[in-house]
Amino acid sequence: MEKDFEPRIVYFMCKWCGTGGSETASAWHFSYPENVIPYRVYCTGSLSTVHILRALIEGADGVLISGCHPGDCHYNNGNFRARRKVALVKKMLEILGLEPERVWFRYVAHGEGKRFVDTATEFSEYIKKLGKNPIKERRET
Amino acid sequence: MKVNKLIIDFLLSLMEKKKIDAFLLPLKVPSGDYYTYVLTDEKELIEKGKPVPPVMPAGGARALQSLTRLGSLKRKTGIIMHPCQIKAVIELYKMKQVDLENLYLFSFDCPGVFPAEKYIKNPKETEKKFEEGNQNEIRELCKICDKFDMVYVDVYIGIKKENIYLTPKTEKGEEILKDFKLENQPEPEEIKKRRSEAKEKFIEDFEKEIKGPDALLSLFSKCINCHNCMRVCPVCYCRQCFFDSEAFDLSSENYLLRAKNKKALRFPADTLLFHLGRMSHMIFSCVNCGNCEDACPMDIPIGRIFTFMAEKIQKEFDYVPGRDPQERLPLVTYEEEELKWVEKPYTRILRR
Secondary structure (H helix, E strand, O other): OOOOOOOOEEEEEEOOOOHHHHHHHHHHHOOOOOOOEEEEOOOOOHHOHHHHHHHOHHHOOOEEOOOOOOOOOOOOOHHHHHHHHHHHHHHHHHHOOOHHEEEEOOOOOOOOOHHHHHHHHHHHHHHHHHHOOOOOOOOOO | OOHHHHHHHHHHHHHHHHOOEEEEEEOOOOOOOOOEEEOOHHHHHHHHHHOOOOOOOOHHHHHHHHHOOOOOOOOOOEEOOOOHHHHHHHHHHHOOOOOOEEEEEEOOOOOOOOOOHHHHHHHHHHHHHHOOOOOOOOOOOHOOOOOOOOOOOOOEEEEOOOEEEEEEOOOOHHHHHOOOOOOOOOOOHHHHHHHHHHHHHHHHHHHHOOOHHHHHHHHOOOOOOOOOHHHHHHOOOOOOOHHOHHHOOHHHHHHHHHHHHOOOOOOOOOHHHHHHHHHHHHHHHHOOOOHHHHHOOOOHHHHHHHHHHHHHHHHOOOOOOOOOOOOOOOOOOOOOOOOOOEOOOOOOOOOO
């Protein structure tokens, strides 16, 4: 493990709950690691599998996805669909031997600022221990 | 092959009885080095057709997408295709790309086909080998295909020892076959068992070739990003493909940054993303037809890669493409209580 390794983490969160969690966190003056890059998507269900794969191939060490809790989705079932997509990506990465544990899926509600910050921190520490993503530095992709 | 003649006679008798008005079936091109699907109601042309061709004509299922794009067919049309293409038709139906009204699907016990490359180079000799029933030189994918009879068709044509056995599988099929004398078809067990064993062995062996970043990247290292595999794929139906979209019109800064991150950037870029992305979009519907492998100019074993992945992933989600048109595609449906292993539990509450 390299000592000065700072992982790059892409955090996809949905417009309604995940982003709301980050707003609550800011209201409470919580902070999360600076190497976590937040991306707002309209619904985690609208996130394509390609976005996750592209992040992993083009430079992210890990990808986090946060949507609403089951039953809370603004569009009724977006989070359940997202769960299937993440399951597909994780299975694909597992079969291809590309470390599926670099993709995390955890529900964060609008009011759960602490949970949002903890998730970002925990994942960042986890990836730091895991090390660099092997395919992000391969030029022949 | 005698079987071809028998099937053609059967199709013509359907036309005579006014049960079907036109057929879409494989026909040799005039220059004699390939087969294509033709839509025709001319008796002479149907007589020349080859329902069981020695190569797989490209674009079978996609032909139906074009045919029914602006609404259902007005005349009864019979379609005779390889089982894998019929499965792709059913998948396209689920994606609302094909209208099954007035369409009659026919399929048969597939003996496998030869690689298109081999056929184009030497049509006469390959045709002779095919008619002799040569099973050693057929495509690698056909050697491991064991699901050729698990398909939703109206009429299934069993082939055994130069004889055909008709089986209706739907109400539509029963209606067509009302006046025909039906015999029970002997099970194609022997060939199925042999192919199942070959498939198990293939899945075991191929894992070494694909697992891990090094192996995976060396598989795709020859790719020239021509997107042929996508264009001939029967289930890749999108009119605007994401990989042809503006998402890949990138600024020079973007390329330079990526080149800096990776120390160097290979061109054409985004080949691995193309293959993995396409895989994640259509792997559930992959019918292992091998059109992609036939079309690849760089001899990448793309059909085998997708077959390997499809076998594993479809098993994981308990989905079989082409089994039932009422089944829903895994990515457009969900259950509330499932896939709990994906959710990362929140157990470590950090102190701050």
